[in-house]
Amino acid sequence: MATTRTLFDQELAELKSGVVRMGSMVEQAIAESMRALVDRNNALAKEVIARDQEVNELHRLLRERAFMIMATQQPVARDLRLIVSFQHMVLELERMGDHAVGIARAALRLNDLPQLKPYIDLPKMAEITESQVHEILGAVIEADQDKARAIAERDDEVDTLYHKIWDELVGFMIQDPANVQRAAILLFLAKDLERIADRVTNIAEDVVFLHTGRIVELS
Amino acid sequence: MQTEAAPRAVQDGDAEIKLDARHVNFFYGDFQALHDAALSVRARRITALIGPSGCGKTTFLRIFNRMHDLTPGTRATGEVLLDGHNVLSSDTDVIRLRRQVGMLFQRPNPFPKSIFDNVAYGPHMLGWSKARINQVVEESLKDTGLWDEVKTRLHRSALNLSGGQQQRLCLARALAVEPQVILMDEPASALDPIATLRIEELMQDLKQRYTIVIVTHNMQQAARVSDFTAFMLMNEKRAGEVIEYGPTDDIFNRPKDSRTEDYITGRFG
Amino acid sequence: MSRPMVRILIDRFFGALIVLSVMMAAIPVLVLLLFVVIKGLPGLLTPGFFTDPPFPQGVPGGGVFNAIIGTLEIVGIGSLLAVPIGSLIGIYLSEYGRNQIGDAVRFISDVLTGLPSIAFGIFGYTVVVLTTHHFSAISASIALAVLMLPVILRATESALVLVPQSLREAGLALGAPRWRVTLEIVVPAALGGIVTGALLAMARAAGETAPLLFTAFGNDIVQTNPFQPMGALSLTVFRNALVPYNNLQDQAWAAALLLVMLVAATNILARLYVRRSQH
Numbered sequence: 001m002a003t004t005r006t007l008f009d010q011e012l013a014e015l016k017s018g019v020v021r022m023g024s025m026v027e028q029a030i031a032e033s034m035r036a037l038v039d040r041n042n043a044l045a046k047e048v049i050a051r052d053q054e055v056n057e058l059h060r061l062l063r064e065r066a067f068m069i070m071a072t073q074q075p076v077a078r079d080l081r082l083i084v085s086f087q088h089m090v091l092e093l094e095r096m097g098d099h100a101v102g103i104a105r106a107a108l109r110l111n112d113l114p115q116l117k118p119y120i121d122l123p124k125m126a127e128i129t130e131s132q133v134h135e136i137l138g139a140v141i142e143a144d145q146d147k148a149r150a151i152a153e154r155d156d157e158v159d160t161l162y163h164k165i166w167d168e169l170v171g172f173m174i175q176d177p178a179n180v181q182r183a184a185i186l187l188f189l190a191k192d193l194e195r196i197a198d199r200v201t202n203i204a205e206d207v208v209f210l211h212t213g214r215i216v217e218l219s
Numbered sequence: 220m221q222t223e224a225a226p227r228a229v230q231d232g233d234a235e236i237k238l239d240a241r242h243v244n245f246f247y248g249d250f251q252a253l254h255d256a257a258l259s260v261r262a263r264r265i266t267a268l269i270g271p272s273g274c275g276k277t278t279f280l281r282i283f284n285r286m287h288d289l290t291p292g293t294r295a296t297g298e299v300l301l302d303g304h305n306v307l308s309s310d311t312d313v314i315r316l317r318r319q320v321g322m323l324f325q326r327p328n329p330f331p332k333s334i335f336d337n338v339a340y341g342p343h344m345l346g347w348s349k350a351r352i353n354q355v356v357e358e359s360l361k362d363t364g365l366w367d368e369v370k371t372r373l374h375r376s377a378l379n380l381s382g383g384q385q386q387r388l389c390l391a392r393a394l395a396v397e398p399q400v401i402l403m404d405e406p407a408s409a410l411d412p413i414a415t416l417r418i419e420e421l422m423q424d425l426k427q428r429y430t431i432v433i434v435t436h437n438m439q440q441a442a443r444v445s446d447f448t449a450f451m452l453m454n455e456k457r458a459g460e461v462i463e464y465g466p467t468d469d470i471f472n473r474p475k476d477s478r479t480e481d482y483i484t485g486r487f488g
Numbered sequence: 489m490s491r492p493m494v495r496i497l498i499d500r501f502f503g504a505l506i507v508l509s510v511m512m513a514a515i516p517v518l519v520l521l522l523f524v525v526i527k528g529l530p531g532l533l534t535p536g537f538f539t540d541p542p543f544p545q546g547v548p549g550g551g552v553f554n555a556i557i558g559t560l561e562i563v564g565i566g567s568l569l570a571v572p573i574g575s576l577i578g579i580y581l582s583e584y585g586r587n588q589i590g591d592a593v594r595f596i597s598d599v600l601t602g603l604p605s606i607a608f609g610i611f612g613y614t615v616v617v618l619t620t621h622h623f624s625a626i627s628a629s630i631a632l633a634v635l636m637l638p639v640i641l642r643a644t645e646s647a648l649v650l651v652p653q654s655l656r657e658a659g660l661a662l663g664a665p666r667w668r669v670t671l672e673i674v675v676p677a678a679l680g681g682i683v684t685g686a687l688l689a690m691a692r693a694a695g696e697t698a699p700l701l702f703t704a705f706g707n708d709i710v711q712t713n714p715f716q717p718m719g720a721l722s723l724t725v726f727r728n729a730l731v732p733y734n735n736l737q738d739q740a741w742a743a744a745l746l747l748v749m750l751v752a753a754t755n756i757l758a759r760l761y762v763r764r765s766q767h
Contacts, residue, residue: 004487074439076471079484213473284661318663328654331677340672341662389658396662 008073012082015069016140018062019086019093023137025055026093029100030133030196034126037107037189038119045111048104055097062090078210085210089140092199092206096133099192099199106189116172116182122190125161128154129193132200139207148207151200152218158197165190237262237430238283238320238400243297245278245287252278254458256297258449260400265422265431267441267467270451271482275459276434279451280402283432284320285313301400318345320400321393326409327385329377329392334360334369337377337388341396359391363421383414390421394429401425403433407440419444438483442471450479524745531742534735542708542724548735552743554710558719562625562704563694565714566632571686574637578644578682583670594645597638608635609699616703623705625718631699636689643685647678680762687761691754695747697722721747 029048036045066087075083132151139147169183205218238260245253253275260266268276285306287293298305306316329337338356360366365387377388386406393401407415422431422444435441441448449464463479474480481487531537540551581590612631617623651674659669705717706727721743728740
């Protein structure tokens with residue numbers, strides 16, 4: 001639609017592409033941190049940790065940009081909802097990046113110790129989580145609230161897996177005190193994954209808000 | 220003047236309807252300027268009329284106190300019910316109507332008389348006693364925040380006041396006849412930003428006692444100040460129509476009509 | 489010669505042309521005034537000029553006391569007739585007269601403004617003098633009233649039209665009926681213009697001669713009865729200008745000077761009133 005606010009529309013489009021770029025960076029960080037664990041690759045883990053700086057920098061930039069747009073363009077209605085949603089999403093993505101760093105650090109510690117057990121459920125949980133992240137970014141790009149709602153519903157699968165992993169790791173700890181250190185680290189790693197999946201739901205709620213102007217609790 | 224702004228009512232199902240316009244059509248000779256316009260103005264709330272230039276919002280406003288009678292060749296059909304009585308009917312006492320429904324104009328228009336005589340004009344015409352007139356002049360000037368500024372020079376000419384003061388004086392003048400509804404036609408458009416904000420603040424105080432309808436081309440003002448907003452547009456035949464009407468929070472956050480949203484986000488196709 | 493120089497020269501040339509035209513217009517007026525002042529001052533300063541009636545021809549001395557009273561009374565009565573009627577018509581034209589009747593009134597008024605003043609004299613003569621078989625001051629007053637009417641009418645209408653419509657709307661929006669808005673808001677706002685118009689019309693009437701010739705006719709006796717012939721300053725000037733007696737000629741000049749001073753004073757008064765009413 002040809003409009004009377006082309007500069008403003010441009011700024012909004014740039015903001016959106018910034019959000020999507022940040023999402024891709026976080027998606028990659030999650031995948032690589034899990035790879036670092038499964039392949040026992042310390043170099044990869046260290047890369048993930050280093051690259052989180054870029055994610056943080058992008059977060060800071062996008063939040064500043066969003067604020068400036070609000071201050072100078074007095075957005076209302078859908079424009080305001082858009083900016084407010086993006087600000088929130090960017091925050092969630094930054095936290096997701098931090099969780100990926102948590103996974104990478106856990107991988108670094110675990111890789112120096114003998115593997116407790118073959119990693120089966122964790123990679124499965126990670127796979128679902130990674131696909132969730134990928135899907136939700138698609139929903140943001142397409143501004144598809146139905147897709148967002150559907151993604152939020154899959155969070156149950158992640159939770160189920162998380163509880164299974166938890167029970168299994170607690171079992172290991174009871175069985176033998178020598179397992180506790182590794183099991184504990186794995187517990188926190190699983191928690192990081194679970195939090196990432198939670199944040200995907202939060203982003204889904206932002207997509208719904210963008211469209212309806214209503215804040216709903218999903219999942 | 221430090222006052223707490225009256226909290227904007229969120230649940231407005233209870234505020235009764237003070238002024239109800241239904242199926243209003245308006246003609247300048249053969250040209251139709253308003254088409255099937257409707258508005259339910261709620262008592263003791265602020266209702267804003269917004270829309271691009273020429274969409275008929277001022278025309279619509281001026282029907283409520285029959286000011287269109289002053290222009291020859293105009294005709295309004297439909298109903299505008301004030302407390303149940305149709306003000307457009309030919310047996311309406313227009314003089315009495317205009318006391319109940321006051322008006323504030325775009326440019327301040329004080330009479331070239333003293334400040335006191337300006338505010339006292341209405342009461343004087345109604346034949347009130349000197350004591351009552353003095354009292355109502357003081358109260359009206361206090362209600363508009365002017366009293367402290369002018370109490371020592373009530374008998375000097377009103378034309379010496381600043382633009383913002385003159386507009387508040389015109390408001391005091393309108394309040395002095397104790398209306399129930401106040402119509403405001405872009406009351407702040409000729410004023411500087413500080414004077415504008417003072418008028419807006421006043422409106423929040425006044426709405427506890429009066430029903431206010433304001434036409435404004437300043438959308439931020441409408442959003443700041445009003446409880447309900449009506450959005451108007453010209454149709455293909457250049458007649459004004461009410462496109463959407465609802466609580467201001469809804470109109471500015473989640474308008475139902477895409478034309479409304481386009482207008483308030485500043486995007487005209 | 490360079491372009492800017494040519495332009496400056498043309499500028500200067502036209503500037504000089506304008507100044508010359510102004511002088512050509514102003515000089516006769518100034519010469520006239522000077523003349524009247526020089527010729528009239530001796531008569532004005534003669535003792536008895538203001539207080540004595542004219543003495544019979546040939547008798548030295550005398551004054552224009554009768555004429556002063558006469559001018560004041562004739563113009564006074566005329567104004568009493570013309571100002572209220574003219575203002576009311578002007579108010580009607582401005583507030584209610586945007587129609588064919590109003591246009592007709594305006595047209596007639598414009599025609600009257602263009603009539604030679606002697607026509608008003610004939611009118612006064614036919615309507616009053618012939619029917620009463622009397623020359624009288626009142627017939628002159630009536631003639632002058634008809635002469636003043638269009639001036640006052642148009643000045644009133646103009647002054648009222650200048651009052652912004654927003655003032656009327658403000659009054660009407662308060663629930664004031666139309667007549668109140670007109671009388672209490674619009675007319676007071678236009679009062680400066682209305683009063684000025686009235687004063688200027690009166691000053692003009694004071695100087696008219698032709699309408700008085702066969703209505704008031706003139707009277708050397710000091711008397712105030714409007715139903716009798718009466719003297720006037722303009723008549724004194726007319727009658728004494730060609731009479732071969734020096735003292736009477738001096739009185740004519742002095743009467744002319746007095747009229748000029750009266751007109752000037754009225755104009756100044758009108759301006760002062762307008763200025764004061766704006767504060």
